[in-house]
Amino acid sequence: MTLNLEAWQKRVLLILGVVAVAGLFALAFTAGRVAATPQSPGNDSPDAGFARDMQVHHSQAVEMSRIIREQTDDVVLRTIAYDIAMTQQHQIGQMYAWLQDWGLPQSSDAERMAWMAGSGHAHEGGGTVPADGLMPGMATPGEMQALSEATGEDAERLFLELMIEHHKAGVDMAEAGVELAAESEVRELARKMAASQELEITAMEDLLAQL
Structure with a gap:
């Protein structure tokens, strides 16, 4: 049986309406999934700067620790x-992996510690490094040489x-990470860093007092 023109038009409009509604549901579902997908930290984010x-x-602390183990029997x-x-x-490896996962380079042209400017732990100058280019707490090349020769x-x-x-400055950086980082895993590692380094500071101050 053939359909007249009016019936055919109604049928086409009905089909188009169903397709349109289905399309809207699909679009809404896709948009919801995109909106729910976590965004990786950006290149200029506190998370990236912290990492x-x-x-x-950390790398200098590892090097200093390696040196003293060769220089003392205590x-x-x-x-x-x-x-x-x-x-x-181990923490260096974690932070290296984060930057890889976020699709970010391991280094940046940004000034060291500039990411700390919005925290309560920013150093004089808004979290930036001193004129000598060393981050707070970092030993100078001369001090590293002296340590290796002592x-x-x-x-x-x-x-x-x-x-x-070195640890006191590290605690400051870690606490800024806790305060500013968007990623929960970054905040958690920063919190652990601050706590462990505070304990190590106390232990080292006790040892220093005994010398």
């Missing part, structure tokens, strides 16, 4: 240095003095 700068900061100090080296090397109690004292200052 980059803390890797650099069991307690060697144990502290070993814990610092192992813990911070022995016995001289090496122990110099290591403790340098690492205490």
Whole structure:
């Protein structure tokens, strides 16, 4: 049986209406999924800045720890240095992997610690580094050389003095990470860093007082 023109038009309009409604549902579903998909931190985000700068900061702590383990026989100090080296090397790997997962480069043209400017832990100048280019707490090349050449109690004292200052600045950076980072895993690692380094500062201050 053939349909007249009017019936055919009604049928076409009905089909088009069903298709349109289905399309709207599909579009809404897709939009919902896109909106629900977490966005990775941007290149200039506090998360990225924290991951980059803390890797650099940690790397020097690992190197200082390696040096003192070769320069002292003190069991307690060697144990502290070993814990610092192992813990911070592992954390460097975590932060490196984050930047990879976020599709971001491991380095940036941004000024060191500029990401801290919005926190309560920014250093003078809005979180930026001093004129010598070293982040707060970082030992100078001359101090690193002196540490590598020192022995016995001289090496122990110099290591403790340098690492205490290094850790204090590290705690500041970590607390800024807790305050500013958008990613929960970044905030959690930063919180652990601050807590562990505070404990290590206390232990190293006790050792320094005994020398």
